[in-house]
Amino acid sequence: MRKIDSTMTTEILPAVARIRSVLGSLPHRYLYISTQQQTLTLFDNNRAHVTFTISTSRFGTGNRDGSFQTPPGVHRICSKIGAGAPAGRIFRDRMDTGEDCCIGQPGSNMILTRIIRLEGLEPGVNKGPGIDSCDRYIYLHGTNNENRIGTPLSLGCVCMKNADIIALFDMVKEGDIVVID
Numbered sequence: 354m355r356k357i358d359s360t361m362t363t364e365i366l367p368a369v370a371r372i373r374s375v376l377g378s379l380p381h382r383y384l385y386i387s388t389q390q391q392t393l394t395l396f397d398n399n400r401a402h403v404t405f406t407i408s409t410s411r412f413g414t415g416n417r418d419g420s421f422q423t424p425p426g427v428h429r430i431c432s433k434i435g436a437g438a439p440a441g442r443i444f445r446d447r448m449d450t451g452e453d454c455c456i457g458q459p460g461s462n463m464i465l466t467r468i469i470r471l472e473g474l475e476p477g478v479n480k481g482p483g484i485d486s487c488d489r490y491i492y493l494h495g496t497n498n499e500n501r502i503g504t505p506l507s508l509g510c511v512c513m514k515n516a517d518i519i520a521l522f523d524m525v526k527e528g529d530i531v532v533i534d
Contacts, residue, residue: 365394368532375427375474376530383530386511388414388423391503393493393511395524405521408496408512411505414533416484421508424486426479428531431472431487433522440466440495440515447490456515458497462507466495466515467522471531493531494518 365385373379382397386407394404415422434447441453444464454463471493473479473486480486495515498506502514511533513521 365396365534368534372427372530372532380530382525383532384525386531386533388425388505388534391505393513393521395521403520403524405513405517406503407493408498408502408504408506409533410507410509412508413505416479416486418483418485418489423507423509423511423533424473424479424484424489424491425533426473426475428471428473428479428486428491428533430469430525430527430529430531432468432470433525433527434468434470435466436522438466440519441497442466444468444494454497456497456499460497462512463497464492464494464510465497467518469493469518469522469525474530493521 368385369379385394385396388409391407392404393407394401409423410421412421414425416424438449441456443450443452443454447468454465469492471486471491491509493511495518496512499514506512
């Protein structure tokens, strides 16, 4: 996590325009995910406050169910799961298993620590039959593969270091806007 305090750059202007076209205006707080840079930046009042290194899908971006791709477009945080769970807690089907994983344990990408679930807001892009981000269970979550953060590794979700997902979880609320570019 890098704490910053700067105004938005030209890189995100298309994403800002997309948010405005979907919502009619720009909310005071939103998250911008760059799949190209593998970063997530929290903006508040058009100022970037913090940037996290993340990992999106190893299959690229796309919206089709079963594609294992990270869906582009404007989303909303529809739920937050795992408040108070320890770093490394394992979640299955959005439920706390009560089991902990040793972070750094090799193997398939696990859903750890916290879940921030996304709902697509763009019909035909990330909302609707066969492409719905919520129905596809697209999350921001912690991972056991922290050593691979910064490179695409997931099956559609946005993976973060466990300390970073805890920090982000505490910064955002349900209803906050997330744009994936």
